[in-house]
Amino acid sequence: MLPTTQGAPTHKNHILTSHGRPPWYGPDGLPIHNAFVIGIAGGSASGKTYVAEKIIQSLQSLPSILILSQDSFYKKHNEQELALAFSNEYDFDHPSSIDMELFAQCLKDLKEYKQTHIPIYSFVHHQRLPETKYLYGASVIIVEGIMTLLDPALRDLYDLKIFVQCDSDLMLARRLRRDIQQRGRSVDDVLKQYLRFVKPAFDNFVGPSAKYADVIIPGAANTVAIDLVVNHIRRKLAERHASFRSELSRAQPAIEQGWDAEVSKWPGVVLLRQTPQLKGIHTILRDETTSREDFIFFADRLATLVVECGMDLLPYVPHSVQTPTDAIAHGLKLTAHVCGVSIIRAGGPLQAGLQRVLRDVPLGALLIQSDPSTGEPLLLHTSLPCYILHREQAKDTWVFLLDSQIGTGAAALMAIRVLLDHGVQEEHIIFLTFLISQQGGPNVLRKAFPGVRIVTSAVDELLLMAWSDVDWETGERRRVWKIVPGMGHIGDRYYL
Structure with missing residues (x-):
């Protein structure tokens, strides 16, 4: 666009x-x-x-x-x-x-x-x-x-x-x-x-x-x-108007596929191992009194951990190299084209982490915001990496899709649909995020796109509906959904 x-x-x-x-x-x-x-x-x-x-x-x-x-x-x-x-x-x-x-x-x-x-x-x-x-x-x-x-x-x-x-x-x-x-x-x-x-x-x-x-x-x-x-x-x-964010927020995980926070048996979702270090980072990021400088520092650390976990899902082939001691070491080599697409602006902290882990990775962005009157997602701008612009190349490309959290999943659903429209294979999309809700969007994504994998550092139990502040132009409030306990507006806390 x-x-x-x-x-x-x-x-x-x-x-x-x-x-x-x-x-x-x-x-x-x-x-x-x-x-x-x-x-x-x-x-x-x-x-x-x-x-x-x-x-x-x-x-x-x-x-x-x-x-x-x-x-x-x-x-x-x-x-x-x-x-x-x-x-x-x-x-x-x-x-x-x-x-x-x-x-x-x-x-x-x-x-x-x-x-x-x-x-x-x-x-x-x-x-x-x-x-x-x-x-x-x-x-x-x-x-x-x-x-x-x-x-x-x-x-x-x-x-x-x-x-x-x-x-x-x-x-x-x-x-x-x-x-x-x-x-x-x-x-x-x-x-x-x-x-x-x-x-x-x-x-x-x-x-x-x-x-x-x-x-x-x-x-x-x-x-x-x-x-x-x-x-x-x-x-x-x-006649073509679609409205379903409320429906997304109510989606519940199937009982037979319930979430087990210790062993991560939720199909399609990879949860980082809940180490004391990771729990300590989460505590700092959830604390509303954390300074912006500390929030940025620990968000960057968490982004690196999430990206490194996502790297394990990429395709590797056996590869041998000669070491400085004139020996042969047998290892693995990444062969696929890989790029990152960030959902502006909350995906920004993960984008920085991706650049630290994967050198010279091509990056793109999707600007998706909520309609102020309906709360439904609106695609305002696309700027995609060169690997995705041509369908023949896109089908062989692996994409890290970046957003800080998945609540209702409305923005995530739209972003995945954009990638599929460009020819990216569903199984080649890896969604990297800090936090997801046990109810709501992740369940919709798993059902709609079973080939997409979600890598997250935490899963919170609740997704609650609330009302926004009064809009100064319209004088109206609109419904919003927030993950509880959550981390607040991660993009705002990182950039403002």
Whole structure:
């Protein structure tokens, strides 16, 4: 997900966020809906991008909106095609100029909440560039282009199909201004291309595709039509609202799999051996009178112990080395790609511990916060390590997921779902934390994701609901859950 941007986009293929992305899955961790996809077609310079931007401006209170442009999917050209393009002899308006298969695959991935990498096309160089653009996390996807309604594979992915209808003279005037100002073309070149390629393409392909549209919007004076579309989108998204943090907090461990604090027989959970040293560290961290300096020092010690325990769960292979005494020592070698992903900001203390134990480990972060009105988790930002950005590499990568405690498990559930969306295998996720509750989230995680292992230094008995302080903006309180006896807000105590 890209950083939050206010207003309409200045470039295509950007994700805009307002107040965060709510859960797209249920308490079982499985997706319950796909992204809402809108296809917008119309003639060249008919106002497709304008309509898309107006929809976005009207949806600013909704999260994670993406404009995906057909222009990114022009095929890579050989030398002969490049020569034709620079002499304005190449037909960019024919369906064969678009890589429809790649277009549909990228859109399918985005609709299913998976990450994708879309190509970048340069109109100045008439060529697809070597680099790609990473995209992930849009709840609403707006696809715009002259041929977005032409391909059946694309049409099957749309929840709403729009055709922008505009007078041909107005489209020509707009195209002249755009190509001269933005693409460095001459008037003669624009007119030549328009008469030879653009108009025939509209008559033969683009115009007839209007029959597939659910809504036809005029290319000018279209405010009423856009308002109708926006209201329809709002209703559809409201039907997809998920609310289950309270349900997570009530989850109880199964009797036959009850917790044994001494021998750690809770499936999927690894409890550090409760040594006198560890109990002493816990006592200091639980004490509200502990100074910030002491809290940081002992939190760092505890983080190191938790990470070292988590290292035992990684895959090792036999490996022999020659020692300084010219002998051969037989040992083990870590072979997997390993990275860390911290849930901001409470995962920060564990991130420091991971860096101390595993040198040069790639790190990423997920910003997940509670919705101030509902208490449900909101995904505000993702910044993932390079190993996870590409699905083929992600499936072989092991990930340490870091958070200081697991109460209701709402943030943990969302973070694991993000990793799975990127192709990380469930069995390759190791959740490192200081503290978990015997009830609530850990039980949900064990049921939803049995392959994920949780490494913790302590298990507390209770998860209690309380009320937050009065919000100074709304004047309201919201429900919160706290682990008892717990360690308080670990992130606040560590950083403030």
